[in-house]
Amino acid sequence: MRKKVTIDTIAKIAGVSKMTVSRVLNHPELVSKRTLIKVRRIIEELGYHPRADARTLAGGRVKTLGFLIKSSSEFALPPFYNECVLGAFKIAKEKGYRFIMYDLIDETSISLLTDHIHSHFVEGLIIFEGVYEETLIKRILDSGITVVFVGEKIRDDFITISSDNKNGAREAVEYLILKRGCKRLIHIAGTDDKPSCLEREMAYLEVVENYGVENLGIVRTSSTLEGGVKAAREIIKNGAIPDGIFCFSDIIAIGAMHELMNHGFSIPKDIKIVGFDDIILSRYTTPPLTTVHQDIAKMGELAVLTLIQMLDNKNEPRQKHIVFPTHLVIRKSA
């Protein structure tokens, strides 16, 4: 292991002060062409890397964004986040920002985030749906770090980017009733009291009532494959078999569909199923899933764009709350 090379090493060899080296790194436009080239060559030769900790301690920037998610028992990165993260990452990279995903599943994990916030190792945060405990959010906001919420409109006073849960759910249930002739419906709902859960559930209830269709009930379950399986079992056990099911999420729908078919039900012949999210996987199930499409990737992209704008210009966008439209994607499950 060769000896450590610091900014001083470079400065000495180049015959300049370390400030000049620092400038080469951070404000090359303030350095003369000749020294710039010389210093850069030496940096290259010695494989010098500035220490980010010394840098942040001294007040420098790191151009790093944080993404707050919450893992499930099945997925370190639950599928719902996937495309949002993918979209966000794409834009971040384009803008020269790096990113870290912070899983907020427990205190150990959270301490990493708080460490990084206080060290200024992250400059801005995107808080995804699913992370919404009041106390945790409060702790984060108290640090004063710049923040954008994605997926849920849970705070009036901060930027949020969400999608039109109500209309999406409405369209799905109406499709089941009007186009597929369903008469006995069930909604598999989430377990949380976050807006997305509530709004989709409410829309379901409204539509069912509107059209005078029978509501066999609402089954609550966690948004996992296994959650879907359990919900399906419960439905089967109860004995009141619906001809249509509207699920809170695709991942639930996939689990439920699997279990239902396992028990000999044919989909969509016996039971029609509609999901919500339109995750990538939904195109590859058998039958492919009919679902409410959210443009999750675009939401991620916009979130990053907004965040970077706030960071670079230190101003807020005029519109605090953006709501993306949704639309039904009809495949084979309903």
Place this chain on the structure above:
Amino acid sequence: MRKKVTIDTIAKIAGVSKMTVSRVLNHPELVSKRTLIKVRRIIEELGYHPRADARTLAGGRVKTLGFLIKSSSEFALPPFYNECVLGAFKIAKEKGYRFIMYDLIDETSISLLTDHIHSHFVEGLIIFEGVYEETLIKRILDSGITVVFVGEKIRDDFITISSDNKNGAREAVEYLILKRGCKRLIHIAGTDDKPSCLEREMAYLEVVENYGVENLGIVRTSSTLEGGVKAAREIIKNGAIPDGIFCFSDIIAIGAMHELMNHGFSIPKDIKIVGFDDIILSRYTTPPLTTVHQDIAKMGELAVLTLIQMLDNKNEPRQKHIVFPTHLVIRKSA
């Protein structure tokens, strides 16, 4: 935003030196009970968080592990990693270590990792299968950071934890031939030249030759759902329809199965399909996927255990290369 509180703030209020505060944080056993309580209370009251950057700069530890992965076009965290990461995270948490996932998909992303390495923001690295460019690995190893490789035995001189690709693949293909009576086989292989690809492919070739069964060919594709779809299309286009397919990975198998069924083939009736990995998803497809099980979660757990042992005791485990057994899980696709 309240004024920033540093170790000095606490020290002054507590009427002690900042070293005592530092000790309270890092070596509480060296501090008298009374001061300990007093200082802790003040820390709590003011919500003081030590700055991790100042800490690492001064030589402190952060107890953070890094997980090196590579995203795909479809997944920010490809399913293959999922359970390994889940297992690794579990143990890390138990041991009081935090973790960061580093996606090494491009230079911007990589720069984050190198920043963190040089700042000592990560103490040890787990390098997963899929990250294996010579130059990149070399760069990482040159930094001198402690490392464990998981999924591939790509380096003789470092710790690796991998699974028995050869036997797994052999068992899968033999099952297809011996138990399911397949006579015309195809292997959908990966595109990389990493050991797992090579070994599975080689085993396929050997078994096919051994039993004098017809090898319709090897189709290469990327390990994504879409890759599986493309491979299936190619097979269909070529016109030589196999009665059995052995896939490099489950994710490929799921994509291929989907496309094949799309084209009217019945699985397993017309074509039998076997995957590799046994990712969670494989239990939920229709039909559920027959596949070679790797104990990915356990590999992740052991990797972390090993890494922490190396970090804490500064010694290497006696056995440098661990190979986990695999076994065939028979479900419905073959």
Place this chain on the structure above:
DNA sequence: TTGTAGGCGTTATCAT
């Protein structure tokens, strides 16, 4: 058990 001094590597600020 506690305190003092010094340094970790970088950047901001003010000079020149």
Place this chain on the structure above:
DNA sequence: ATGATAACGCCTACAA
């Protein structure tokens, strides 16, 4: 265009 100096917040080493 470049340099000197101080400061960032914490920890190690040594001293009391």
